[in-house]
Structures are given as structure tokens and as C-alpha cells.
Amino acid sequence: MSGQPPPDEHADQPLEPAPHAPAPLENGAAAGAGATVPLAAPPEPAPATAGPEPPTAPPNGNLGLAPPEARFGAGGAGGGALPPPPRQPPPPPPAASPPPAASGDEEPVEPGTMTILEHLEELRARIIKAGLAVIVGMVISAIWLSGRVLEWLIALGLGAGSGLQNINPPAVFFEYMKITVFVGAAIAMPVIIYQALMFVLPALTPQEKRYAFVIVPGSALCFVAGVAFGYYVLLPTALGFLQSFAGQYVATNWDISLFLGFVTTLLFWMGVAFQTPLVVFILVRLGVVSAARLGRYRKYALLVAFIIAAIITPTPDPITQTLVGVPLYLLYELGLLLARLVR
Numbered sequence: 001m002s003g004q005p006p007p008d009e010h011a012d013q014p015l016e017p018a019p020h021a022p023a024p025l026e027n028g029a030a031a032g033a034g035a036t037v038p039l040a041a042p043p044e045p046a047p048a049t050a051g052p053e054p055p056t057a058p059p060n061g062n063l064g065l066a067p068p069e070a071r072f073g074a075g076g077a078g079g080g081a082l083p084p085p086p087r088q089p090p091p092p093p094p095a096a097s098p099p100p101a102a103s104g105d106e107e108p109v110e111p112g113t114m115t116i117l118e119h120l121e122e123l124r125a126r127i128i129k130a131g132l133a134v135i136v137g138m139v140i141s142a143i144w145l146s147g148r149v150l151e152w153l154i155a156l157g158l159g160a161g162s163g164l165q166n167i168n169p170p171a172v173f174f175e176y177m178k179i180t181v182f183v184g185a186a187i188a189m190p191v192i193i194y195q196a197l198m199f200v201l202p203a204l205t206p207q208e209k210r211y212a213f214v215i216v217p218g219s220a221l222c223f224v225a226g227v228a229f230g231y232y233v234l235l236p237t238a239l240g241f242l243q244s245f246a247g248q249y250v251a252t253n254w255d256i257s258l259f260l261g262f263v264t265t266l267l268f269w270m271g272v273a274f275q276t277p278l279v280v281f282i283l284v285r286l287g288v289v290s291a292a293r294l295g296r297y298r299k300y301a302l303l304v305a306f307i308i309a310a311i312i313t314p315t316p317d318p319i320t321q322t323l324v325g326v327p328l329y330l331l332y333e334l335g336l337l338l339a340r341l342v343r
Contacts, residue, residue, distance in 0.1 A: 226274030280335025
């Protein structure tokens with residue numbers, strides 16, 4: 001018939017399912033040629049949840065490598081998928097750590113040097129050795145020398161025409177122990193000076209070391225010379241001068257404690273004062289001062305000598321002060337002379 005489209009030849013045949021979704025066969029029968037396959041029922045829509053499902057972690061547990069669906073869920077309450085968050089830039093690489101510092105506050109020590117603790121340990125050892133030398137000297141003095149020295153000192157007072165008396169029972173024993181200490185220190189003086197030199201010797205130059213070894217015997221000789229000068233020259237003159245003021249009307253009996261204290265103090269400081277030429281000689285040879293410069297200060301040296309004499313002598317009379325001050329100045333001149341001769 002004209003004006004009508006031709007009938008469709010396959011209008012009465014059922015539609016075949018899409019190739020990508022084949023329907024399951026009933027009773028396991030294979031579909032034959034020309035067999036009809038019923039359409040599968042459409043899937044029911046999933047119920048809407050109140051919120052996004054928790055992300056599903058991949059097997060390795062790293063959410064950063066999972067797809068957006070596993071990290072943020074399939075959808076929200078409105079049925080739409082959440083947009084993935086913006087990708088963060090990778091963290092910067094860690095900075096290189098500095099080399100580990102030395103443990104504690106210790107600084108690297110150069111070979112051949114000593115730390116402060118090592119210097120203190122050596123100083124303690126030197127002091128202990130010097131103290132042991134003093135103890136040994138005291139033992140020697142107590143056994144063989146203290147009694148004899150006490151007799152020599154008492155003879156000075158008796159030779160001046162004065163008697164000695166004791167008004168305190170333990171006074172003589174105490175004075176005996178003082179003499180023991182003084183004589184023991186005098187015996188140990190070379191060891192004390194040697195220990196002091198050994199402590200400072202590593203810091204000295206070879207030239208300074210040669211002069212340092214001169215100090216030990218020189219200091220002992222100067223000390224003995226000073227004690228001898230005080231005993232044979234200074235004390236007899238000073239005691240005779242002081243005794244002369246008593247006259248024939250006053251009986252003079254000096255207290256033994258005060259007398260021995262006066263004598264031992266004067267003898268000790270005379271031994272120390274006789275170290276002056278040795279000290280001047282060493283200072284000039286080491287270049288600390290020059291002999292010409294010390295020579296220009298003679299008037300000041302004379303003034304200092306009399307000031308030291310006034311400190312050493314326990315009496316205010318000018319005779320005793322002169323007997324100490326003049327030898328001190330002469331010792332200063334002797335030191336300058338030795339420095340010029342050895343140069």
C-alpha cells in the first residue's frame with residue numbers, strides 16, 4: 001500500500017541482550033542457535049547511607065597510593081562522589097646533619113700538652129712530696145738538732161748579760177716544737193725548691209732550664225748564709241744594744257718564749273733576705289729586667305731595703321734596723337755585679 005512504511009520483518013522477535021551483559025541460562029542449558037533468552041531484571045538501587053563510607057585501605061596499608069574511590073568513598077548522601085583533595089607537594093628532603101660534636105665540654109688537646117686537671121694532679125703530687133720532705137726534716141731535727149739549736153739560742157741571751165725565765169709551764173716544750181719545725185723546713189728547703197721548679201719546668205725554654213737548676217743549690221747556700229749572718233753578726237749586736245739600756249739598776253730576765261720568738265723570727269727572715277742576689281741574677285739573665293735599668297734604681301732599692309728591715313726587726317730602734325737594711329742593699333748590689341760578670 002502506498003504511503004505506509006513496510007512492516008518490520010523482525011518486529012515479532014524478542015530483543016537480544018547486550019553482548020557485555022549475557023543473561024544466565026536456566027538449568028545450565030546452553031543457548032542454541034535461534035533460542036530466546038529472557039531479559040535480566042534491572043538491579044535494585046543501593047540504599048542511601050547517612051554519610052560517606054569509610055575508605056577501603058589497600059593491602060599495603062598506604063592510603064596515599066589508593067584510588068580516590070577507596071580513600072573518600074563511593075558517594076555521599078546526595079549520591080554524588082566527593083572530589084579528591086588537592087595533591088600536596090612532596091616534603092623537602094631532610095637537611096644534612098652536622099658531624100657529631102665531641103662528648104662533653106672537652107676541647108681537643110694537642111700532643112705533649114696537659115689539661116687543667118692533669119696540672120692540678122701534678123701540683124698536688126708536688127705539694128705532697130714537699131710536705132713529706134718537711135716531715136722527714138722535722139724528724140731529723142727532733143732527734144739530733146733541736147736540743148742543740150735551743151742551747152745555741154739560749155746562749156745568745158746569756159751572752160748579752162741577761163737571764164732567762166719561764167713563767168708558763170708548757171712554754172719550753174712549745175718553743176722546742178717551733179724550733180723543730182723551723183729546722184725541719186730549713187733541711188727540706190732544697191726539696192721544696194726542686195719540686196717547685198719541676199712543676200714549672202715544662203713551660204721554660206732550654207736557656208731558662210739551665211738557670212733553673214742553679215737556683216736549687218744557690219738558694220740553700222744563700223739561706224744558710226743569711227742565718228749565719230744573723231746569728232754571728234746581727235743578733236749579738238742587737239741584743240747587746242737592747243741590754244745596755246737596762247743599766248745596773250734593773251735586773252733583766254727575759255721571758256724565754258718571747259726571747260726565742262724574737263730570735264727565730266729574725267734568723268728566718270735574714271735567711272729569706274739573703275735570697276736577694278740570686279733573685280736579681282735570675283731576673284737579669286732571663287731578660288725580665290736589665291742590669292742597667294736596675295742600676296738606675298739604686299736610690300729606690302736603698303729605700304726598699306730599709307722598709308723591709310723595719311718590717312723584719314720587731315724592735316723600733318734604728319740600730320737594729322740599720323744592721324738589717326745595709327746588708328740588704330749590699331746584697332742587691334751583689335746581684336747586679338753577678339749579672340754583669342756572667343753576661
